[in-house]
Amino acid sequence: MTIANPTRSPASQIPAQSTTRCAVHIVEDDSAIGKALTALLAPQGHAVSLHSSAEAFLAALPGLPPGCILADIRLPGMSGLDLIKRLKAIGAPHPVIVISGHGDVDLVVEAMKSGAADYLQKPIRAARLAETIAQAWSDQAEALAQEAERVRCAAILKTLSGRQRDVLAGIVAGKLNKEIAHELGISVRTVEGYRADLMVKTGAKSAAELARIAVLAGL
DSSP, rough: BBBBTTSSHHHEEEEEHGGGOOOOEEEEHHHHHHHHHHHGGGGTTTEEEEEEHHHHHHHHHSSSSSEEEEEEOSSSSHHHHHHHHHHHHHOOOOOOEEEEEEHHHHHHHHHHHOOOOOHHHSSSSSHHHHHHHHHHHHHHHHHHHHHHHHHHHHHHHSSSHHHHEEEEEHHHOOOOOOHHHHHTTTTTHHHHHHHHHHHHHHSSSSSSHHHHHHHHHOO
């Protein structure tokens, strides 16, 4: 494997909008390649760690900060593909970018199906490297934020009474207060009271926001 133009200034090759900083964990058995990748990434503010095998990386994983993983798809022992599957099995949040060769098409396809965030083909261009890491890290941050919001909404839903949940289900279905009241056998004023309570409990400012919270919570 070669790194394209490793002696040029990385700053001159990497677009400013692509320099999202994060920890980058390189899993590569070729030390020369690992050092070349580090030379490209470290000046951009990325905290880089090198691991000579998937097994060594997994052993170090509990003490590593969140970040992106660059893993050669062909590694001695546990392969890059096996590493992706293992990380998925243990629920590790790190996005994995696989490094592949021209003859690794089938492996790359399988890696992407197994959850790889992206892939980099040899020779690796500095700009492409930075862009791929930035995008993978941004996508992962967004996914984690969405999951945190889902958990928050689910926790709110658990605090509701059975009747409040019934009224909320009617709101999510787009029903009017009088329709909800008729179906539940209660007065419109009572529905309005439950609706007001739901707004307070959830912090929603509108029926649309209330419905969004309910959907995220899995109602």
